[in-house]
Amino acid sequence: VANDPEPMLSVEAAEERILAAAGAPLPDEEVALDAALGRVLAEPVLGAFDLPPWDNSSMDGYAVHAADVASATETAPVRLRVVGEVRAGGTAEVDVPPGCAVRIATGAPLPRSADAVVPVESTIASVDAAADANQAAPPGPRIAGFDPASPVPVACFVVAAVASGAYVRRRGEDVRAGTAVLEPGRRIAPAQIAMAAAAGAGTVRVHCRPVAGVLSTGDELRSAGQPLGESGIPDANRPGLLAMCRAAGADAIDLGIAPDSLDAVMAALKPAIERVDLLIVSGGVSVGPYDVVRSAFAAVGSVDLWRVAVQPGKPFAFGRTEPRSGDGRRVLLFGLPGNPVSALVTFELFVKPALRRISGVATATLDTDRAVTDDRLSKGPGRRGYLRVVVARDGSGRPIRDDRGRLRVRQSGGQGSNMLGAMAAAEALAVVPETVDAIDAGGEVEIRWLRT
Ligand code: AMP
Ligand code: MG
Secondary structure, eight states, rough: TTTTOOOBHHHHHHHHHHHHHOOOOOOEEEEEEGGOOBBBBBSSOOOSSBBBBSSSSSSSEEEOOOOGTTOOSSSEEEEEEEEEOOOOOOOOOOOOOEEEEEEOOOOBBBOHHHHHOOOOGGGEEEETTTTTTTSSSSSSSOOOOOOOOOOOSEEEESSOOOOTTTTOOOOOSSOTSSSSSEEOOOOOOOOHHHHHHHHTTTTEEEEOOOOEEEEEEOTTTOOOOOOOTTEEOOOOOHEEEHHHHHHHHOOOEEEEEOOOHHHHHHHHGGGGGTOSSSEEEESOOOOSSTTOHHHHHHHHHEEEOOBBBBSSSSSSSEEOOOOTTTTOOOOEEEEEEEHHHHHHIIIIIIIIIHHHHTTOOSSSSOOOOEEEEESOOOOOOOEEEEEEEEOOOOOTTTTOOOOSSSSEEEEEOOOOOOOOHHHHHHHHEEEEEOSSSSSSOOOOEEEEEOOO
């Protein structure tokens, strides 16, 4: 039929098209561990050496020959002469003759001639050689800990047998030299930094950070904190979207506010193209007389105005520039709705996956959950709704789950696409399918956590 609107694109189809256009991950660079947080590995991190690098003690205690203490019990302790000490950072070249022990600290290398460690808790120190020279019952109460400042005793009574290898952390048991300890495509969090450092890496090879330019359009917009005058409104999208980019691991460049004129929008976008990997423009994306963003995008590349079956999220435009002169890359062009909730939700749904892809993240992980809603969740027909919700928690702050493991959610405020209050209060988006107009109170709903 002639006046049938073009069919709407599903959220998945839109994402798929964006990812197909996003292209290869950005080139890589070497960065110090100190600068690696949030970056994405471009190459595996290999263990530079075995880890632990040598056999070492997992306890404070005594390095012994297990055979010497095989008969040790509480009632028949075995006395060992203590011939020395190894501390963390000390040498393994300490001789432990048969019938003798060496005091050892956690993490200290195991003397080569010993084969096990007796934890200090299974020993009684003897400081007076004369008093126990006859190997009579041990003199004092068992000491519960290890005081590195205390003098090395002349002897110790072992009250429990240990097997050969007991309390010894073996060389290479964590990591074998040359094997990958971290795989490429993984975003680096604190544990990965610690792992890389432990593996002997001072630097890691990561993908370059994506750079995003963020522009707001609208004659009515004023920079945050500026007087509004007669009919101004604060520009919420630019600070919000800049922060979204940064929270997603990108560098973000503030391109300011452009009035609703093609020349002004072009003037803001053109010089940015050589400096950014993607351009994010909010407002002015529809087809009204003052909606110039699509024309601006068309002037620097190709663009489609999409009808995505999503609410909030209309209108939305996506395209790419011509290959740029510097490196031949095409800059991704995102035209997001002006309404602030729509801008943030479309960023979440469509810009983030593109950022992840060019950042080099290998696999997407979606942070979803099942919940029961306390409120009726309604939205327009035929579109997938992403409603702003909070999660019920108990007195200690833990999310409450029912006997089927489902969370409980309610709306975090008014659901208008202009109503930032509910977005700012939200912990999650409740996903209401295209096929229903509403989910009644008590119904089950999938949620998507809004944790960065
Ligand atoms: P538009 O997409 O330009 O038609 O704008 C839709 C609605 O969003 C209008 O009410 C605009 O005033 C509002 N709007 C557009 N851009 C912003 C912005 N950067 N911050 C806050 N509201 C905006
Ligand atoms: Mg506008």
